[in-house]
Amino acid sequence: MAIVSAIESTDGGRRLRLASPATHETIGEVPVTRAAEVRAAVARARQAQPAWALRGFAERAAIMRRAMNLVRDRQEQIIEVIRRETGRSHFETLMMEVFPALDVLTYYAKHAERILTDRRPSLHLLRTKKLLITYRPLGVVGIITPWNGPFILALNPSVQALMAGNAVVLKPSEVTPFAGALVGELLREAGVPDDVFQVASGDGETGAALVDAGVDKISFTGSVATGRTIGAACGGNLVPCTLELGGKDAMIVCDDADLERAAGGAVFGGFFNAGQFCCGTERVYVQRAVADQLIRRVVEKVRALRQGTSGEFDVGPMIWPRQLEVIERHVADAVAKGATVLCGGRRNTALGELFYEPTVLVDVNHDMLVMREETFGPVLPIVRVADDEEAIRLANDSIYGLSGTVWSKDDARAIAIARRLETGSVCINESSITYGACEAPFGGRKASGVGQVNGETGLRGYCHALPIVIDRFGQKEEQVWYPYTAAKEQVLQKVIRWVWGTPLGRLLS
Ligand code: NAD
Numbered sequence: 001m002a003i004v005s006a007i008e009s010t011d012g013g014r015r016l017r018l019a020s021p022a023t024h025e026t027i028g029e030v031p032v033t034r035a036a037e038v039r040a041a042v043a044r045a046r047q048a049q050p051a052w053a054l055r056g057f058a059e060r061a062a063i064m065r066r067a068m069n070l071v072r073d074r075q076e077q078i079i080e081v082i083r084r085e086t087g088r089s090h091f092e093t094l095m096m097e098v099f100p101a102l103d104v105l106t107y108y109a110k111h112a113e114r115i116l117t118d119r120r121p122s123l124h125l126l127r128t129k130k131l132l133i134t135y136r137p138l139g140v141v142g143i144i145t146p147w148n149g150p151f152i153l154a155l156n157p158s159v160q161a162l163m164a165g166n167a168v169v170l171k172p173s174e175v176t177p178f179a180g181a182l183v184g185e186l187l188r189e190a191g192v193p194d195d196v197f198q199v200a201s202g203d204g205e206t207g208a209a210l211v212d213a214g215v216d217k218i219s220f221t222g223s224v225a226t227g228r229t230i231g232a233a234c235g236g237n238l239v240p241c242t243l244e245l246g247g248k249d250a251m252i253v254c255d256d257a258d259l260e261r262a263a264g265g266a267v268f269g270g271f272f273n274a275g276q277f278c279c280g281t282e283r284v285y286v287q288r289a290v291a292d293q294l295i296r297r298v299v300e301k302v303r304a305l306r307q308g309t310s311g312e313f314d315v316g317p318m319i320w321p322r323q324l325e326v327i328e329r330h331v332a333d334a335v336a337k338g339a340t341v342l343c344g345g346r347r348n349t350a351l352g353e354l355f356y357e358p359t360v361l362v363d364v365n366h367d368m369l370v371m372r373e374e375t376f377g378p379v380l381p382i383v384r385v386a387d388d389e390e391a392i393r394l395a396n397d398s399i400y401g402l403s404g405t406v407w408s409k410d411d412a413r414a415i416a417i418a419r420r421l422e423t424g425s426v427c428i429n430e431s432s433i434t435y436g437a438c439e440a441p442f443g444g445r446k447a448s449g450v451g452q453v454n455g456e457t458g459l460r461g462y463c464h465a466l467p468i469v470i471d472r473f474g475q476k477e478e479q480v481w482y483p484y485t486a487a488k489e490q491v492l493q494k495v496i497r498w499v500w501g502t503p504l505g506r507l508l509s
Contacts, residue, residue, distance in 0.1 A: 003019050003021050003319070003320060003321060003354075004018055004019075004174050004320075005019075006032070006203075007029070009031065013031060013032060013034055014032040015029050015030065015032065016030050016174055016177070016201075016202075018030070018085060018175075018177065018178070021085075021086065021087040021317045021318065021319050021320070021354045022316065022317050022352060022354075023087075023309065024352065027178070030177045030178075030181070031201060031202070032174075032201070032202040032203060032206055033171075033202045033206045033209075034206075034209070035205075035212075035213075037200070038200050038209040038213045039209070039213045039214070041169050042142075042210070042213040042215055044195040045140040045167035045168070045169055045195055045196065045198060046214075047195065048167055048193055048195035048196045049139055049140060049166060049167035049196065051193075052165060052167060052192075052193065052196045053165035057112055057113035060112075060162065060163055060165070061108075061109035061110070061112065061113070061163070062109075062191075063187075063190050063191040064105045064106075064108060064109035064159060064163065064190070065109050066191055067105050067159075067187055067190035067192075068102055068105035070189060071098060071101050071105065071186060072102055074186075075094065075098045078101075078151065078182060079098060081178050081179055082097055082150060082151050085150065085175070085176045085178055085179065085319070086147075086176060086316065087309065087316045087317040087319065087354070088273060088274070088316035089313050089314065089315075091312075092272070092273060092316070096152065096273065097149065097152045097179075100152050101151060101152055101155050101156075103436075103438060104152075104155065104160075104438060105155075107438040108159050108163045108438075112160075112164065112459060115459050115460065116135040116164060116459060116460065116463060117135075118132055118134045118135075119132075119133040120133075121133065124508075124509060125499070125509055126469075128471065129469050129471055129472060130469075130470050131467060131468070131469055131470075132468040132470065133465055133466065133467050133468075134465075134466050134468065135164070135460060135463035135464070135465055136165075136463055136464045137164050137462065137463055137464075138164075138217050138462060138464060139166060139215075139216035140169065140216050141168050141169075141215060141217045141219060142169050142211065142213070142215040142218045142219070143157050143158055143170045143218075143219045143220075144170075144171045144210065144219070144221070144222065145170070145171070145172050145173055145180065145221050145222070146221050146223070147173035147319050148277065148319065149273075149277075150172060150175075150176030150178075150180060151180075151183060153221050154170055154179065155183045156453075156454070157221075157453060157458075158170060158183060158187065160454075160459050161217075161462045162187070162192060162197065163459070164462035165463075166217075167195065167196045168196070168197050168198070169198050169199075169200055169210060169213075169215065170183065170184065170199045170200070171199075171202065171206055171207045171210050172199065173222075174201075174202060174203040175320050176319070177201045181201065184197060184198070204226070207226075208229075208233070211233045211234065211239075212233060212237065215239060216240075217239060217240050217242075217462065218230060218234055218240075219242050219462075220242065220243050220244065221244040222244075222245065223246055224246050224400075224448075227245040227450075230243065231243055240461075241450065242443065242450065242451035242458075242461060243450040243451065244278070244442075244444065244449050244453060245278075245402070245444055245448050245449045246278060246374040246400065246402070246447070246448060247280075247374060247403060247444060248283060248371075248372070248373070248374050248399075249269075249279055249280060249281055249282050249283070249402055249403050249404050249405070249423070250283045250285060250391075250394070250395035250398070250405075250421070250423075251265070251266055251281045251285070251404070251405045251407070252285050252392070252395060252405070252406045252417060253266075253285070253286040253294055254287055254406070254408035254413065254414070254417075255287040255288075255289040256409045256413075257407040257408050258407070258409060258429070259293050259294050259297060261407070261429065262407040262429075263294055263297035263300075263301055265281075265407065265429070265430065266281055266284055266298050266380060266382075267305070267380075269405065269432065270282075270284075270358075270380035271302070271305060271314070271378045271380070272431070273316075274315050274318060274319075274356070275327075275375065275376060275377040275378040275379060276319060276323065276376055276377065277376075278402060279402055279425075279432035280376070281380065281405065281431065281432070282374065282375055282381075283371055283394075283398075284298075284380060284381065285383050285385045285390075285394055285395060286382060286383070286385065287384075287385055287386070287387060287388075287391065288384050288385065288386060291382075295360075295382055299342050299343055299360055302358045303343055305358050307355055307357070307358070308351065315378060316355075317351070317352060317355045318354045318355070318356060319354075321354060323376055324356060324377070326373075326374075326375060326376065326377065327375055327377035327378075327379060328356075330368075330369045330370040330377075330379065331361070331370065331379060333368055333369045334361055334364055334370045334371075334381065338365075339361045339364045339368060339370070340362050340363045341359065341360070341361060342361070343359065343360050344356070344357035344358050344360065344378070344379075345357065345359050345361075356378055356379075357378070358378045359378060359379045360380050360381075360382065361379065361380070361381040362381075362382050362383075364381040364382070365383070366394065368381075371383075372398070372399075374400065392420050392421065395421055395423075396420075396422045400444070400446060400447050400448045401423040401424060401445035401446040401447070401448050402423060402424050402425075402444040402445075402448035402449070403425045403427070403444075404418075404423045404425075404427075405426065405429075405430065405432060406418055406421075406427075406428050406429075407428070407429055408428075408429070411428065422445055422446060423445055423448075424442065424443050424444040424445050424448060424452075425440065425442060438454060438455060439454075439455045440454060441454060441455050441456075441457035441458065442454045479491060479492070
């Protein structure tokens, strides 16, 4: 079965038919936006962007606050749309989509002007000049998003790009197009002009067309494979991009950790959104002294998880059939190589084709796919390690580096471990929540991505930092201008001797 199926439309183009991953009922159709239509959307966005940038921060912020009010007042409708295409629980949708949506709309409405205000750093050497740094919008930003957080992962970069004064063309995932469309409806209703924010539904073909449509930046969230393709295309077009890609996040549990909290964190980190979370806990390294206790508590908590489709439940279905195939392949490979399944390890067919039972594996090692490749499902492999050193070595033994967590009652010890992890962010005694902390720069290292999003770094990334150097004294000529003379060279040598050859010069330079 396929949750997304392509159908020919009467005008010779293609449409996508979507079915619910929980009930398999058809939930609607969307057109696949063709390359020419994408180029036209970008051209309209380019026309509309200067007026949007001229409207200033206060006006744009007022629009974002109106959007926040709409999200707050329409949360049930938003949750309904997202649940239809993801199947996840009501609470989880409220927590991971609506709550952060309210936060990012408010945060960037409140702080964008401060973050992007002109700066005047003093020049340490060129004292006869002054420097002004002003943040100019880039123009038109293409935003391409995945299916696992279909509303927030589309809204968050869009709000930042818009607050910085850009126009946006959003290409949401073909697996969850309706949440992306809803972002467009809400922003437009709040007052963002039609051509300043446009949504181009479609699949990878539409995404590739957007990358090549003459945009000024691509903000991509998705898999490593697509990230590589987009990165190469952006390189060819000399267009900047941020690539927020997959992960294989490690959790390190030290022998002095609060084991009850660590076990709860492992279960939440591993099974949140049915494991379809880029910063989900995909590997646990627990120190031998406490391993049995941790594993016992984890298994107890996992057995208590409720899978379902309606009412109160904890873990929903896989959103995309292809992901289920990956999960089954990883678990089968692990079992064939000696892993022990402590719970789960199979589909929950009583609920539907796309449900996989929350699974805990032990006796795993780095020869297994489940420890090397992104599983992106409800599977938690746990490895016993000797000490901090072995935990760090194994955590870093990965092509990925998105996020990670460390659990210890000793903050200094945990921070020392965190500093040595080759990863984009670390949380201590907390599952990975960095993306939800607006002030924190977020982005992967190694195969997990390029560049950082969110906060000051992310917002400034939607701008060109334009340095303007201004002469202060208006002398008729500069010492280094033509004609070059021996006398001028002597002066320059004198400056070099004084600045880099005397204690006072070194102090002031
Ligand atoms: P994907 O790469 O298959 O698709 C992501 C988007 O790219 C979709 O909109 C898709 O239509 C589009 N696309 C596909 N081919 C394209 C092409 N050639 N050119 C342009 N666009 C193209 O990823 P997915 O399966 O939707 O998402 C799951 C992945 O996303 C996981 O690996 C997950 O870890 C990752 N992810 C990362 C973050 C992060 O912040 N680092 C957040 C969420 C998800």
